[in-house]
Every structure is written in structure tokens, then in C-alpha cells.
Amino acid sequence: SAPRPLTGAQVLVTAGPTREALDPVRFIGNRSSGKMGYALAQALTELGAQVILVSGPTALPAPSVAHLIEVESAAEMHAAVMARIADCAIFVAAAAVADYRPKQQAPHKLKKHPDTINLQLVPNPDILAEVAARTPAPFTLGFAAETEALETNARAKLERKGLDMIAANLVGGEQGGFDRDDNALLILWRDGQRELPLMSKQLAAREIACILTERYGASA
Numbered sequence: 001s002a003p004r005p006l007t008g009a010q011v012l013v014t015a016g017p018t019r020e021a022l023d024p025v026r027f028i029g030n031r032s033s034g035k036m037g038y039a040l041a042q043a044l045t046e047l048g049a050q051v052i053l054v055s056g057p058t059a060l061p062a063p064s065v066a067h068l069i070e071v072e073s074a075a076e077m078h079a080a081v082m083a084r085i086a087d088c089a090i091f092v093a094a095a096a097v098a099d100y101r102p103k104q105q106a107p108h109k110l111k112k113h114p115d116t117i118n119l120q121l122v123p124n125p126d127i128l129a130e131v132a133a134r135t136p137a138p139f140t141l142g143f144a145a146e147t148e149a150l151e152t153n154a155r156a157k158l159e160r161k162g163l164d165m166i167a168a169n170l171v172g173g174e175q176g177g178f179d180r181d182d183n184a185l186l187i188l189w190r191d192g193q194r195e196l197p198l199m200s201k202q203l204a205a206r207e208i209a210c211i212l213t214e215r216y217g218a219s220a
């Protein structure tokens with residue numbers, strides 16, 4: 001059978017959107033389907049890794065990973081990741097974490113009024129940046145969804161967040177991205193890069209898992 005180069009490695013993967021509650025029935029969210037993160041969790045499992053998948057709400061069937069932890073908000077995702085990251089050698093941040101949450105969460109359903117309402121938003125913790133700043137830090141792979149200047153913005157994000165690797169894709173165009181079955185990506189690391197043409201997220205995930213295994217091995 002094929003070699004399983006990640007056998008014994010614990011890998012934490014975040015996937016899907018987060019929901020930031022306004023009241024018990026409403027939330028602010030984003031268009032992430034979770035497909036890329038789930039495909040990565042699957043591909044890493046196939047390479048022998050013990051995958052902990054921390055997932056926001058998706059419509060996807062539960063993948064066959066070692067542990068699936070379902071969360072809703074960025075705060076819950078943050079807590080779930082921080083509780084388990086110390087035991088993990090690799091962190092893959094594929095979740096589309098909401099950058100902000102409503103400052104107040106109403107305990108009861110908000111009533112409708114004829115006048116304009118103002119929503120105050122406060123920043124959420126940057127889970128990936130926090131994990132990458134740990135000592136020791138696991139090997140970190142982040143994602144960058146950009147609408148322009150893909151390589152420049154992704155490389156800046158790699159540096160700023162102190163990541164080992166970043167997978168960047170253009171969104172808002174014809175090239176794949178959010179809520180689609182295929183994706184074209186640019187994979188960057190400190191001293192190299194690889195372009196992945198438009199392909200299914202399953203295939204892209206296998207390619208990324210392969211590059212990650214190589215870079216992780218080189219970093220040891």
C-alpha cells in the first residue's frame with residue numbers, strides 16, 4: 001500500500017464559516033461552504049494524520065476524521081482550537097472566520113421598528129495569527145481569499161501572520177473559490193511557490209496536503 005507520511009502526526013483543521021449571533025434567531029455570516037477544509041481534513045487523514053476537524057456550520061456530511069468538533073461562533077472556534085493545539089504538529093486554518101461580531105447579543109428576538117438601526121461590531125480574535133505566534137508553534141498553513149493582487153497580498157499575509165505556508169485563491173471572479181466545487185490556487189512558502197490550476201477541491205486538497213507534507217518534513 002501507499003506510504004502514509006503523516007502517520008502519528010496530530011493535525012488540527014478549521015473549516016467552514018462562523019456565525020456571529022445578533023439575537024437567538026439571527027446571525028452575521030459568510031459564504032464559506034466548508035468544502036475546501038473538509039477535503040483537506042480528508043486528504044490529511046489519507047496521509048495517515050490524526051485529524052481534529054473544528055468546523056463551523058456546513059451542509060456537508062461528516063468526514064471520516066479522528067475527531068469532529070462542531071462550533072458556531074469565532075469565539076467557540078477559538079476556544080476549541082486553543083484547548084487542543086498544544087498536542088498538534090500541524091495547524092491548517094481553512095475556516096472563513098468572521099472578522100467581527102456584534103458588540104451586543106440580544107437575549108431575546110429583536111423587534112422590528114420603522115427606524116434605522118446601528119450595529120456595533122467588535123473584532124474577533126485572529127485564531128491563525130495566535131497559533132502561529134505560540135512557542136513552540138505548530139507548522140501552520142493559512143488561506144487567503146483575495147479579490148486582487150493575489151501573490152502580493154498572500155505573501156504579505158504569510159509574513160505578517162508568521163505562517164509556514166499559505167494557499168491563496170482569487171474570489172469574486174471566474175476562478176473558483178467560495179461555495180464552489182473547484183478552485184485554482186497559488187501555494188506560497190518562505191522560499192518557494194506552486195500554482196495549482198483550476199481543479200476539484202478534492203484534487204486541490206490532495207496536492208496541498210502533498211506540498212504541506214514536504215514543507216513540514218523540511219522544517220523538522
Ligand code: C5P
Binds near residue numbers: 124125
Ligand atoms: O486575515 P485573513 O482573514 O484574510 O486571513 C485568512 C486566514 O486566517 C485563513 O487561514 C483563516 O482561517 C485565518 N483566520 C483565523 N481567524 C480569524 C481570521 C482569519 O484563523 N479571526
